[in-house]
Amino acid sequence: MGKTTFASALARFSASTGKKTLIVEMDDKGALAHALNTSELQFAAREVAPNLFAMSMNTEDSLREYIRLFVRNPLVNTFGPLAKILDFVANAAPGVKEILAVGKLCWEVREHNYDIVIVDAEATGHIVAQVDAPSILSNLVQVGVIREQTKWMQEILHDKATTGVVIVATPEEMPVLETMQLLDTLQNTTNVGVSAVVANRVHDDVVQGGDVAVFNSLWQAVQSNNMVNDVSEALRAPMRLLNVATQRRRNEVENLEQLVARSRQGGVMFMSVIDIDTRDIDVVTAMTQVLKDELQ
Amino acid sequence: MSALRSVLENGRLVVVTGSGGVGKTTMSAALGAFTASQYNRRVLVLTVDPARRLADALGLESFGNAVVEIEASALTQNGVPAAGRLFAAMIDTKASWDELIERCAPNADVRDKVLSNKLYRNLTERFVHSHDYIAMERLFEAQQSPDYDLVIVDTPPSRNALDVLDAPRRMKEFFASRLLKLLTTQAQSRLFSLAAKPFFLVADRILGARFLTDITEFFTLFRTMEDGFVKRANEVEAVLKQNDTSFMVVTTLESAPLHEAEFLIDALRERGYSLNTVIANRVTPLALVSQAQIALSKLETSIQDPAFVQAVVKATEGVEPSAEQISRVVSSIARKSAEAVRKGGAEQVTLDALHKRSADSQAELCICTISGAEIARASALVALGESVHPA
Numbered sequence: 226m227g228k229t230t231f232a233s234a235l236a237r238f239s240a241s242t243g244k245k246t247l248i249v250e251m252d253d254k255g256a257l258a259h260a261l262n263t264s265e266l267q268f269a270a271r272e273v274a275p276n277l278f279a280m281s282m283n284t285e286d287s288l289r290e291y292i293r294l295f296v297r298n299p300l301v302n303t304f305g306p307l308a309k310i311l312d313f314v315a316n317a318a319p320g321v322k323e324i325l326a327v328g329k330l331c332w333e334v335r336e337h338n339y340d341i342v343i344v345d346a347e348a349t350g351h352i353v354a355q356v357d358a359p360s361i362l363s364n365l366v367q368v369g370v371i372r373e374q375t376k377w378m379q380e381i382l383h384d385k386a387t388t389g390v391v392i393v394a395t396p397e398e399m400p401v402l403e404t405m406q407l408l409d410t411l412q413n414t415t416n417v418g419v420s421a422v423v424a425n426r427v428h429d430d431v432v433q434g435g436d437v438a439v440f441n442s443l444w445q446a447v448q449s450n451n452m453v454n455d456v457s458e459a460l461r462a463p464m465r466l467l468n469v470a471t472q473r474r475r476n477e478v479e480n481l482e483q484l485v486a487r488s489r490q491g492g493v494m495f496m497s498v499i500d501i502d503t504r505d506i507d508v509v510t511a512m513t514q515v516l517k518d519e520l521q
Numbered sequence: 522m523s524a525l526r527s528v529l530e531n532g533r534l535v536v537v538t539g540s541g542g543v544g545k546t547t548m549s550a551a552l553g554a555f556t557a558s559q560y561n562r563r564v565l566v567l568t569v570d571p572a573r574r575l576a577d578a579l580g581l582e583s584f585g586n587a588v589v590e591i592e593a594s595a596l597t598q599n600g601v602p603a604a605g606r607l608f609a610a611m612i613d614t615k616a617s618w619d620e621l622i623e624r625c626a627p628n629a630d631v632r633d634k635v636l637s638n639k640l641y642r643n644l645t646e647r648f649v650h651s652h653d654y655i656a657m658e659r660l661f662e663a664q665q666s667p668d669y670d671l672v673i674v675d676t677p678p679s680r681n682a683l684d685v686l687d688a689p690r691r692m693k694e695f696f697a698s699r700l701l702k703l704l705t706t707q708a709q710s711r712l713f714s715l716a717a718k719p720f721f722l723v724a725d726r727i728l729g730a731r732f733l734t735d736i737t738e739f740f741t742l743f744r745t746m747e748d749g750f751v752k753r754a755n756e757v758e759a760v761l762k763q764n765d766t767s768f769m770v771v772t773t774l775e776s777a778p779l780h781e782a783e784f785l786i787d788a789l790r791e792r793g794y795s796l797n798t799v800i801a802n803r804v805t806p807l808a809l810v811s812q813a814q815i816a817l818s819k820l821e822t823s824i825q826d827p828a829f830v831q832a833v834v835k836a837t838e839g840v841e842p843s844a845e846q847i848s849r850v851v852s853s854i855a856r857k858s859a860e861a862v863r864k865g866g867a868e869q870v871t872l873d874a875l876h877k878r879s880a881d882s883q884a885e886l887c888i889c890t891i892s893g894a895e896i897a898r899a900s901a902l903v904a905l906g907e908s909v910h911p912a
Contacts, residue, residue: 256777320643348541361643365735400542432853439842439850446836456832459819462812463858469805469891470861 227425227508228393231498232345233260234512235391240277241513244340247278247333251326251355252347257281260509278339287325294332323358324371324378331359331378334387353410356382356390356417382417389420394484396424396477396497405487412491422488424481424497428474431467444468523911524885525798529556533765534664535673535797538685538789540781544802545771547896547905548889549675550575550609554899555906557607558596562670565608565663569656569677578896579609586613586620595899607899608669610659612677617655625749631742640739652677653688661757664766683788686761689754696747705741767797770884774801774871783878790882799879800909801872803891810865813858820855824848876912886912 229250236248247270250257258266258281263273266281273279333342346352354361359375359382366372382388392407394400404422411419432440444464447457481497488495498515528535529552537549546568553566565588568575576582580595588610596603619636626632635641656677663672676685695701760766768789772782782799789796823829833847842850872888879886889909896902 365639365643395542397542399544399546429857431857432850436846436850436853438840439837439846440854442837442840443833443850452836453828453832455819456823456829456836459816459823459829460854462809462816463820463854466805466809466813466858466861466865467854469809470857473891 227395227498229256229260229345230508230512231391231393231423231425232343233257233509234516236261236277236279236343237274237509237513238516239341239343240274241517243276245276245278246341246343247280247339248343248345249330250279250281250345252345253281253283257345282326282329284322284325287329291325291328320354320358320362320365323355324362324375327355327358327382328374328378331381334381335377352390352407353415356388356411357415360415379416385418389418391421391423392419393423393425395426396480396484398476398480401480401484404484408487408491408493419491419493421494421496422484424484424495427481427497428470428477430474431471523887525800525887525909525911528767528797529671530560530562531765532671532767533763534660534760535671535767535769536660536686536761536794537673537675537769537771538785539771540778543771543773543778546675547575547902548771548800548802548909549673550579551896551902551906552909553609553671553673553906554579554591554596554607554902555909556671556673557591557605558598558603558903559907560605562605563608563668564605564671564673565610565666565669566673566675567610567612567656567659567663568675569612569652575896578902579607579899581609585611586616591899596903598900598903605670612656612659614652614655617659618651621655621658622746625746625753627745631745635739635742635746638739638742640735653685654692656685657688657757658753661753661760664760683785683792686792686794689757693751693754696744696751701740701744705737705744761794764795767795769798769800770796771800771802772875773803774868774875779871779875782875786878786882786884796882796884798887799875799884800887800889801875801912802889804872804888805861805865805868806890807865807869810862810869813865814862817855817859817862820851824851824855872912888912 232248236246240246248257248261250266255265257279258264261273261277261279263271263279266279268280268283268286270278270280330342330344333339346355359378362371363375363379366375390411392404394404408419408422411417430437443460446452447460447464450457452460485495496519498512522530535552537545539545549568550566553564556562557564579591581589581591588608591607591609593603593606596607622635622641623632626635656674660672660674663669663674770782770785770789772778786796786799830844830847833851834842837847872886876886887909888911889905892905892908896905
C-alpha cells in the first residue's frame with residue numbers, strides 16, 4: 226500500500242518544519258530503515274536526520290523498560306530470559322503484546338519527548354487490536370498495575386486532538402474494501418479517531434476533460450481501420466497499451482469515489498497521491514514534496 | 522503440459538501464498554473456476570476475505586462459513602457447459618473456532634464453559650494467530666472431505682505469510698510449554714514451586730491477580746482439549762507435505778510484494794514444502810510493449826507531419842477538436858505510452874530475475890497479464906484462470 230513510504234514522507238515533512246519527530250516501525254521488517262536510507266533501527270531511538278528520530282518496536286525491550294519504570298521489581302533478573310515468559314504471557318493473555326507496543330508509544334507522547342510520534346503500523350488486520358488494546362485490557366483486567374496504566378493510555382489514544390489514525394490504501398478493490406471496513410470498525414467499536422485516508426499510487430488520467438472525447442474517437446478510428454495505414458499503425462499499439470491503463474483507471478475512479486464518499490461521511494480528510502515511479506528513497510523525497518504542497 | 526495445469530488437473534490441495542494486495546483471492550477463485558470449467562473435478566475455493574465483487578461474480582448473495590456451490594450455468598464458457606463443479610466458502614474465524622471447540626471438547630460442560638469464557642471470545646476475535654490456526658484447520662477438513670477433488674486455499678494476510686503454516690506447530694508448542702503446565706497445575710502445587718514464585722509475583726503485580734486466575738481457568742479448560750488439538754496439528758502438518766499438496770506464490774512485479782515472494786520461495790523450499798508455481802500477476806503484456814515501442818518511433822516523427830495531423834482531424838471529425846486539442850491528445854499519447862513502454866521494459870527485467878529464481882527452486886513461473894477489465898461474471902474468472910500461462 227506504500228504505508229512505510231507515506232509514514233517516512235510524513236516524518237520527513239514534519240521534521241523539515243522544525244518539529245522534533247519520532248518515527249516508529251512496528252513490524253520489525255526493516256523496511257523503514259530502507260525508506261529512510263539509514264542502517265538498521267533499534268529499540269533505542271536514533272537521530273537519522275536533523276529533528277528526525279527513528280526506532281524499531283520490540284516488545285521484549287518494551288517490557289524491560291516497563292518493568293524498570295513501573296514495577297520496580299528486584300526479582301526481574303531472577304527469572305531468566307524475559308522473551309520466553311513474554312511469549313507465553315502474550316500468547317495466553319490477549320492484548321498484552323499489543324499494550325507493550327502501544328504503551329511505549331503513549332509513553333513517548335505523555336513524556337513530551339517529541340513534538341510528534343509517527344507510527345508505521347502493522348498490516349490493516351492488526352491495527353484495531355493495537356490501538357484498542359488498552360480498552361480491551363481494562364475490560365479484562367479488574368485490578369493491578371496494567372489496569373492503572375490503561376487509563377492514561379486511553380486518555381491519549383481517545384483524544385482526537387492528540388491521536389489519529391491515517392489509513393493508506395491503493396485505489397484497488399480489496400484495499401479500498403479493507404479501508405472502508407477499517408473505518409467502520411474504528412468509528413463504531415473504538416474511541417480512536419481517524420485523521421486522514423490517503424489514496425496512494427493513484428494513476429493519472431491519460432487525457433482529461435474535453436480531450437477524452439477526442440481520445441475516444443481517435444481510438445475508435447484506429448480500431449476500425451478507418452485511417453491511413455501509416456497513421457493508424459503509429460497510433461494503434463501505443464493506444465492499446467494506454468487502454469490497459471485507461472481501463473484500470475476507470476476501475477480506480479470507481480473505487481476512489483466510494484472511498485471519498487465513505488471518508489467524507491465519517492468526517493475524515495481525504496487526499497490522493499499520484500503514482501510516483503522511482504526508486505524507493507526517491508519516492509519518499511517525491512512524496513515529502515507532495516505533502517509540503519498539500520499541507521502547507 | 523504446464524506444471525500448473527497438471528496440478529489443477531491432478532492435485533488435491535493447492536495453498537496460495539503471497540503478500541497482501543497482489544490479487545491472491547481473485548487468483549485462487551480464477552484458478553478454481555477455470556479448473557471446474559475445464560476438468561471433471563469438484564473444486565472448493567476456501568477464501569479468507571472475498572471482495573464484494575468477487576462474490577457478485579460468483580453469483581453469491583453472501584459468502585459465509587458454510588460451503589456453497591456456484592451455479593453450473595455461470596461457468597459455461599462459449600456455450601460449453603462446465604466439466605466439473607465449483608464450490609466456495611469464506612473462513613469465518615469466530616464461527617470456525619466455535620465449531621472446533623464443539624468438536625474437541627471432552628464434554629458439554631467444558632464446551633459451554635469455554636464458549637462463554639471472556640478470554641476465549643477475545644482470543645478468537647482479536648488474537649492474530651487464531652486466524653492462521655483456523656485457516657489450517659479448515660484446509661485440513663476440506664482436504665479430508667470426500668466431497669471435493671481439489672481444494673484451493675487462499676491464505677490470510679499475516680505479518681508473515683509463513684505464520685499460517687507455522688500455526689499448527691505453534692499450537693503444539695503451546696500445549697507442550699512448561700509455563701502452560703505451570704499455570705494450569707492449580708494453585709496447590711504451584712505455591713510450593715520455588716522456581717515459579719518470582720513469575721507469579723511479577724505476573725500478579727503486572728496483570729492483576731484476578732486476571733491471572735481468569736487465564737488459569739481458561740487454560741485449564743483448554744488443556745482438556747490438548748489431545749484433539751495436538752493430533753489435529755500433526756495431521757495438518759502431514760497433509761501439507763503430502764505429494765498431492767502443492768504451494769503457489771502469487772506476486773506482482775512491484776518491489777515490496779516481490780521481496781516477500783522471494784522470501785517465500787526460499788522459505789517454502791527450506792521447510793520442505795513443494796512449491797510448484799510462482800505466478801507473476803498484473804504483468805504488462807510484453808508483445809504489446811514491443812509493438813508500442815516500434816510504433817512510438819514512427820509516432821514521434823509523425824507528430825509534426827501535416828498529413829498525419831490531417832488524418833487525425835479526419836478521424837475525429839465527429840467531435841470537432843481544435844488544433845491545440847489534437848496536438849495535446851497526440852503528444853499525451855506519445856508521452857504516456859513512452860512511459861508505459863519504459864515501465865514495461867523494467868518489468869521484463871524483473872520478470873527475468875523472477876524466472877531464474879523460480880527455476881532455481883524447481884518452480885514454474887506463470888504469467889497473468891493485466892487486463893484492466895473488471896471481473897463481473899464467473900465466466901470472466903474462468904477466462905482469467907485460463908489466461909495464466911508459463912513464462
